[in-house]
Amino acid sequence: MLDFTQRLLLCALLGSxxxxxxxxxxxxxxxxxxxCVSKDLRTVPxxxxxxxxxxxxxGNQISRIGPESFTGLxxxxxxxLSNNRISEVESHTFARLRSLRTLDLSNNQLAVIHPEAFTVQNQSLRELNLSRALYNHSSVLDLATCLRWSSLGSLRVLDLSDNSLIYLPSRIFSHLTNLRRLQLSNNSLVAIHNSTFLGLERLEELxxxxNALKTVPEEGLTELDSLPRTTLLLGENPFICKCGIEPFTMWLNRSQGRIRDVEGLVCSFPASMRNTSLLVAGRLTLGCHQRDAGGDLALQTSYVFLGIVLGFIGLIFLFVLYLNRKGIKKRIYDMRDACREVWEGYHYRFEIDSDPRLSQVSSSADV
Incomplete structure (x- = not known):
């Protein structure tokens, strides 16, 4: 009887x-x-x-999440919450998850991100994965606002890879003062601007x-130098090795200890320098500045010579005019008198044509 009772209680417990x-x-x-994986759910259960x-x-069909989605957890x-086709995250959606440390929203279609979407009590969130999650350009601006308003001072890891990002808004990470790792790989970033990474003094890996970096200008180099503790990864970018890349290559040689994949950084263009290491590309292309300087000097010399020739021709022309000043003056007076006679003739004919009586007198005089 006791065994039956224990089994009954166990079954009831398992059933509950x-x-x-x-x-x-x-x-x-x-x-x-x-x-709850790939169950065609429309809302958080x-x-x-x-x-x-x-x-x-x-792997579900959840389009929106809000504060009511995670009560009692x-x-x-x-x-x-990856791969759910989520398009909107409301403010304070995760506010009640006071123990939350890792949040994965990758592979979604975030078009609307409210200002305090990632606010969590006690600022417990440490890792935020938004890889392949941003839907369009406006969502990037929403994210910039959200990162400022969501109290993410304890965030350590932020993944923004695979989002087709072309640029990053200024100071987008300025409130993530404790961030250690920032992943921006497999985007379309074309430049690093001033204040892009402002506030990331504790960043350890970038x-x-x-991406689509063809070079890093001095402004971008200054920005990267503002992250002295950061290990950088710059591989698989289409670097163009032409005149003007020398400051970048000099910086690479100076900063080799910080760049994990520096040995694999190579030129993509032009074809003659393809797969050439960027560490030596600056020395190979430095000659183009010398050739340009020689070309500029030759061009300047040509301009000076042309100016001298034109000035000499002008002086000769003025000297000829001076020698023939009397004849030129006489010709001008003759032309003036001839023009005056022609004008007076036209004026006389006009008066005759305009007065019929004068016209008859003129005809009689002709007979």
């Missing part, structure tokens, strides 16, 4: 645990984990057990591989 798991989800109390620390809701530490 099973019943507490949301439909179409898998729950494990022992692992403190709930998985309700009834997620309070013991959950690891929550995976991925104060113990969740790791939250994955990944800029697989």
């Amino acid at each position: 645990v099973y019943a507490s798991c949301p439909p179409r989800c898998e729950c494990s109390e022992a692992a403190h984990t709930v998985k 309700t009834g997620i057990p309070g013991y959950t620390r690891n929550l995976f809701i991925t 104060e113990n969740v530490t790791n939250l994955s 990944d800029l591989t697989l």
